[in-house]
Amino acid sequence: MYDFLQYEFIQRALITAVLVSIVCGVVGSYVVIKRIVSLSGAISHAAFGGVGLGYFLTVNPVLAAIPFSIASAMAIGGVEKKVNISADTAMGILWSVGMALGVIFINLTPGYAPDLFSYLFGDILTVTNSDLLIMLTLDLIIITTVYIFRREFLAVSFDEEFSTVVGLPSLPIYMLLLALVALSVVVLMKVVGIILLIALFTIPAAISKQYTHNLTKLMSLATIIGIILASVGIILSYIFNLASGATIVMVLAAAFLISYYLKD
Amino acid sequence: MKAVEFNHVNMKYNEQYVLQDINFSIKEKDFMAIIGPNGGGKSTILKIILGLLTPDDGEVKVFGRDPKHARDLMGYLPQNLSFDPQFPISVYETVLTGRYHGLFKSYKQSDEEAVIQALNDVEMQDFKDRQIGKLSGGQMQRVFIARAIVRNPKLLLMDEPMASIDPDMQSSFYKLMSQLKDEMAIVLVSHDVGAVSTHVDKIACLNRELFYHGPVEDSARGLEEIYHCPIDLISHGIPHRVLREH
Ligand SMILES: Nc1ncnc2c1ncn2[C@@H]1O[C@H](COP(=O)(O)OP(=O)(O)OP(=O)(O)O)[C@@H](O)[C@H]1O
Numbered sequence: 414m415y416d417f418l419q420y421e422f423i424q425r426a427l428i429t430a431v432l433v434s435i436v437c438g439v440v441g442s443y444v445v446i447k448r449i450v451s452l453s454g455a456i457s458h459a460a461f462g463g464v465g466l467g468y469f470l471t472v473n474p475v476l477a478a479i480p481f482s483i484a485s486a487m488a489i490g491g492v493e494k495k496v497n498i499s500a501d502t503a504m505g506i507l508w509s510v511g512m513a514l515g516v517i518f519i520n521l522t523p524g525y526a527p528d529l530f531s532y533l534f535g536d537i538l539t540v541t542n543s544d545l546l547i548m549l550t551l552d553l554i555i556i557t558t559v560y561i562f563r564r565e566f567l568a569v570s571f572d573e574e575f576s577t578v579v580g581l582p583s584l585p586i587y588m589l590l591l592a593l594v595a596l597s598v599v600v601l602m603k604v605v606g607i608i609l610l611i612a613l614f615t616i617p618a619a620i621s622k623q624y625t626h627n628l629t630k631l632m633s634l635a636t637i638i639g640i641i642l643a644s645v646g647i648i649l650s651y652i653f654n655l656a657s658g659a660t661i662v663m664v665l666a667a668a669f670l671i672s673y674y675l676k677d
Numbered sequence: 678m679k680a681v682e683f684n685h686v687n688m689k690y691n692e693q694y695v696l697q698d699i700n701f702s703i704k705e706k707d708f709m710a711i712i713g714p715n716g717g718g719k720s721t722i723l724k725i726i727l728g729l730l731t732p733d734d735g736e737v738k739v740f741g742r743d744p745k746h747a748r749d750l751m752g753y754l755p756q757n758l759s760f761d762p763q764f765p766i767s768v769y770e771t772v773l774t775g776r777y778h779g780l781f782k783s784y785k786q787s788d789e790e791a792v793i794q795a796l797n798d799v800e801m802q803d804f805k806d807r808q809i810g811k812l813s814g815g816q817m818q819r820v821f822i823a824r825a826i827v828r829n830p831k832l833l834l835m836d837e838p839m840a841s842i843d844p845d846m847q848s849s850f851y852k853l854m855s856q857l858k859d860e861m862a863i864v865l866v867s868h869d870v871g872a873v874s875t876h877v878d879k880i881a882c883l884n885r886e887l888f889y890h891g892p893v894e895d896s897a898r899g900l901e902e903i904y905h906c907p908i909d910l911i912s913h914g915i916p917h918r919v920l921r922e923h
């Protein structure tokens with residue numbers, strides 16, 4: 414057992430599982446309770462534009478995805494609140510335009526994109542040390558922001574209109590929450606992939622929500638469940654030589670079904 | 678100073694007037710009911726007072742200020758709230774949001790006391806740690822009434838506070854209102870004209886236009902005929918129901 418932990422792969426996998434689960438637990442809880450799951454899905458797909466841009470500019474695509482996903486989050490949030498387009502339509506458009514931009518950037522880039530697949534479907538083996546550093550930094554930013562704005566996020570998630578009435582800047586706070594979703598997307602991207610990440614983002618919180626009605630406990634529980642399930646997924650993907658993203662999603666889906674079965 | 682003043686206010690949705698040339702004012706410590714048919718614009722008026730909606734024309738002042746800048750003086754009970762019944766928030770935390778002070782400012786001891794007091798007022802103190810989704814409709818309504826009054830506002834706006842409240846609670850609700858009306862102006866939207874008219878001082882009758890606004894007593898005199906507003910004031914000793922289908 415102890416020997417097992419000495420493999421660099423396993424160590425890296427566990428670190429990754431923790432980094433990934435923190436965002437699932439903390440931001441994922443808001444996504445689930447504020448019911449912005451599909452909006453988060455749209456942000457994650459739009460982030461692919463940033464990945465393409467990264468290839469094109471030859472900078473780390475994970476880094477390039479940060480401004481891109483934040484900008485798309487702001488665009489969706491802004492359109493949803495201000496313009497007379499249904500949020501549903503806006504999300505659909507941004508979703509595909511982001512991905513299309515990514516494809517075009519990659520087309521424009523000479524040579525071919527070696528680990529493109531890992532951005533789309535996730536592959537733990539392609540997570541580099543600098544990726545880990547980026548993930549760690551984003552985790553710290555996310556936790557600090559949530560700690561500072563915990564009162565506002567709770568109030569806005571529960572009742573935006575009433576929050577406005579008590580003098581809370583609801584729209585900026587909502588936008589900030591979407592920005593955190595965008596950063597979370599970047600953290601999750603390489604491990605589980607843009608296309609699959611919404612499952613990892615929401616399932617740990619959805620499972621935990623059945624067992625507590627306190628937000629802090631919900632976040633902690635979702636983080637722990639996330640660590641366990643992501644680790645299991647990562648290790649299984651290694652053993653069976655499968656992409657980590659798809660394996661993690663299958664583990665999550667199984668856990669989700671079991672938790673509902675046990676609850677009844 | 679007037680608590681609320683409307684001067685020639687028009688409000689349109691998609692080129693359709695929902696409020697037309699509304700003029701009225703509410704004095705400090707007035708207790709007023711807004712009555713009128715579904716779609717008459719009652720909720721819209723409250724949202725304009727709160728600065729949540731901006732009218733197309735006219736002027737609205739709340740305590741002499743722009744509505745958006747008078748929010749610290751207002752308490753609000755929305756008409757209907759839809760939320761996930763599993764939402765992770767307790768009764769106590771829900772009411773506490775009514776005491777929000779601003780960014781980076783935590784809740785204080787006095788806020789906690791105010792929450793307990795407000796929960797006592799609506800007789801929900803025993804449920805303070807209950808998850809909000811695990812209450813009955815009427816209990817939930819009481820919690821939201823507590824959330825509206827917890828800030829000790831100078832103007833309390835309540836949209837259909839009687840929805841799903843049982844008769845026992847209704848009488849204690851009016852008792853609570855009669856205590857509060859010495860400290861604040863109260864505006865409540867209601868359909869139950871009979872019950873309301875025995876408690877409030879003033880009635881506003883709204884159906885896109887403001888057909889009547891004034892003391893309850895005067896409103897009883899054939900209001901329906903004069904102002905085209907269906908109204909039932911049986912409880913005021915009018916021998917026959919003055920209610921007519923349109
Ligand atoms: N967001 C909106 N978009 C378009 N029309 C709206 C909107 N909100 C309200 N309306 C219209 O404005 C009118 C007034 O609505 P309002 O909610 O103020 O009525 P109300 O008097 O509160 O009715 P009820 O008794 O049913 O609560 C209605 O005709 C309604 O259709």
Ligand SMILES: [Mg+2]
Binds near residue numbers: 719720721756836
């Ligand atoms: Mg209404």
